[in-house]
Amino acid sequence: MGKMLWALLKRDVSLIVMRRQDGLTVVAFFVIVTTLFPLGVGPELEILREVGPGVVWVAALLASLVSLERLFGDDYRDGTLEQLALLPCPLALVALVKVAAHWVSLGVPLVLLSPLLGYSLGLEGMELVILALSLVLGTPMLSLIGAVGAALTLGLRGGGALMALLILPLYVPVLILGSGGVVEVMYGEAAHAHLSLLGALLALGVPLAPLAVAGALRIVLD
Amino acid sequence: MWSGVGDFLAMGGYAPWVWGSYGVFAVLLILEAVLLARRRRQVRDRLTRRLRRERADQVREVREA
Amino acid sequence: MFRKIPWFKFSSPPNFYWLADRLTPWLWGGAAILGIMGLYVGFFVAPPDYQQGDSYRIMFIHVPTAWMGMFIYLLIALYSVIFLTWRIKMADVMAIALAPTGALMTFLSLWTGALWGAPTWGTYWVWDARLTSTLILLFLYLGYMALHAAVDDREKGARAASLLALVGVVNVPIIYFSVEWWHSLHQGMSVTLTDAPSMAASMFAAMLLMTGACWLYSAAIALRRAQVEALEREAGNPWVQDELLGAEEGGDAATAAEASGDLQREVRS
Numbered sequence: 001m002g003k004m005l006w007a008l009l010k011r012d013v014s015l016i017v018m019r020r021q022d023g024l025t026v027v028a029f030f031v032i033v034t035t036l037f038p039l040g041v042g043p044e045l046e047i048l049r050e051v052g053p054g055v056v057w058v059a060a061l062l063a064s065l066v067s068l069e070r071l072f073g074d075d076y077r078d079g080t081l082e083q084l085a086l087l088p089c090p091l092a093l094v095a096l097v098k099v100a101a102h103w104v105s106l107g108v109p110l111v112l113l114s115p116l117l118g119y120s121l122g123l124e125g126m127e128l129v130i131l132a133l134s135l136v137l138g139t140p141m142l143s144l145i146g147a148v149g150a151a152l153t154l155g156l157r158g159g160g161a162l163m164a165l166l167i168l169p170l171y172v173p174v175l176i177l178g179s180g181g182v183v184e185v186m187y188g189e190a191a192h193a194h195l196s197l198l199g200a201l202l203a204l205g206v207p208l209a210p211l212a213v214a215g216a217l218r219i220v221l222d
Numbered sequence: 223m224w225s226g227v228g229d230f231l232a233m234g235g236y237a238p239w240v241w242g243s244y245g246v247f248a249v250l251l252i253l254e255a256v257l258l259a260r261r262r263r264q265v266r267d268r269l270t271r272r273l274r275r276e277r278a279d280q281v282r283e284v285r286e287a
Numbered sequence: 288m289f290r291k292i293p294w295f296k297f298s299s300p301p302n303f304y305w306l307a308d309r310l311t312p313w314l315w316g317g318a319a320i321l322g323i324m325g326l327y328v329g330f331f332v333a334p335p336d337y338q339q340g341d342s343y344r345i346m347f348i349h350v351p352t353a354w355m356g357m358f359i360y361l362l363i364a365l366y367s368v369i370f371l372t373w374r375i376k377m378a379d380v381m382a383i384a385l386a387p388t389g390a391l392m393t394f395l396s397l398w399t400g401a402l403w404g405a406p407t408w409g410t411y412w413v414w415d416a417r418l419t420s421t422l423i424l425l426f427l428y429l430g431y432m433a434l435h436a437a438v439d440d441r442e443k444g445a446r447a448a449s450l451l452a453l454v455g456v457v458n459v460p461i462i463y464f465s466v467e468w469w470h471s472l473h474q475g476m477s478v479t480l481t482d483a484p485s486m487a488a489s490m491f492a493a494m495l496l497m498t499g500a501c502w503l504y505s506a507a508i509a510l511r512r513a514q515v516e517a518l519e520r521e522a523g524n525p526w527v528q529d530e531l532l533g534a535e536e537g538g539d540a541a542t543a544a545e546a547s548g549d550l551q552r553e554v555r556s
Contacts, residue, residue: 148454152434152447152450152451153434153437156437156438157437158437162430162433162434162437165426165429165430165433166430166433166434166451168426169423169426169427169430169462170454170455170458170462172423172462172465172466173458173461173462173465176465176466176468176469177465180468180469197465201461208457212450212453212454215450216447216450219443219446219447219450220443220447222443223331223334224331230330233341233342233344234335234340234341234342235340235341236340236341236342236406239342239345239402239403239405239406240341240342240344240345240402242402243345243348243349243398243399243402243403244345244348246395246398246399247348247352247395247398247399250391250394250395251391251504254387254388254391254508255508258508258511258512258515259511261515262511262514262515265515265518265519266518266531269518269519269522269527269531270531270532272522273527273528273531273532274532277532
């Protein structure tokens, strides 16, 4: 079973990496959204610094949202998903592996780019480290929650807007904890509490979210 | 407690907010009830008409047979 | 006692329809009586607050609607569990019948909160922890209703929306605490609403009476909406024919069938 799941992980990652276009689009989206804020707010670094952590985090939220339609969409359309549901291992594990592949290929680039974007908004030193760390802990959670919404809206007309309505309210805690941690550091406090709570959310999400995803996929495939 | 109707309506100077709250509260609840009653009547009428038509068709079929 | 109540009897649509017909007049009446009593106590017995004057009287509808908004979401989640576990269709009918009323209550609590905030804080909207989490609750309601309506297959839509309600209800406490925490970290930037410093017994009584009124109102509306929903979904079933045609033609589906049988014999002979 382990081998099977590993093969699935490799397949999903290489699919996303091969279709370079998709991955790059999401990363470009992340960068462009962040770039729009200085243009809208003004170039004063003091102001940008104030809103910087929130801007990077909101951009990460939106980037994760736009990347989610592909998570199950292609496999659903070409029938692969039905085959995956027939694998002799729990559908929840298959879902977890697909989410992991999604995060490795799309979440990690966001994490790697975030210090650069944070720097352009006037964050510095430790703040950038915490920003990247909070994204390391937070983006998997975004993928997990997002997968539930993606599975629930699979195959629906206008699924994208509906998915945003379903998922964004559930993203709120991750956003608060993630950007809050960086703000703490900005005011000379420690970010332990925020990062530990993000970790706690992730520890809850890893076992629970795949169950919900599996449930939603079963409804769609029935 | 209130010295008259005018005093009551003035709500100690907070009339717009107090009556704005209670007014919208009352209007929306009544509107919800009225709309629901209308929808109920429409659904019942529509289904009744359909059932009558089906029954009439049945009778006609039997007659023709 | 608890076991003697035939719970599952009322999960069948015709029995539910019958029960709802019997219950709603009482619920309407109760809501009206409690509402009138609450308004009387709230406006003519409760004294003005020594700090907020008469503006605090908004509390008598603000707090009950906020409570109902949260309570109804929990009820929807409960019905969703029942629906997903036992596949009792009426549980989903009740859940979707409750949702618009829950959203309305949540909206009203935001509206009254804003109008209460204007004289108290000097602004209609502050990013207060409670207002913010209530706003997110409203989004959860909208998402639930949108998903329920978006799926063409009614059964699938019901199951998907039920699952979403469960995911939502697990998240509600997390959202609530994170917003509370977020707010406490940004304390300097906004004002927090504190409860009336000394709540007189009459104020509390008015609030409870209005809560009772809102609760009975919501129950009556939800039962009525569930009736309509049940009629639409079960349109082809004999009990709907009895319900709609039975009264006016003095016979039920069985006698109608008998009548058509008579007719058939008549025609043959």
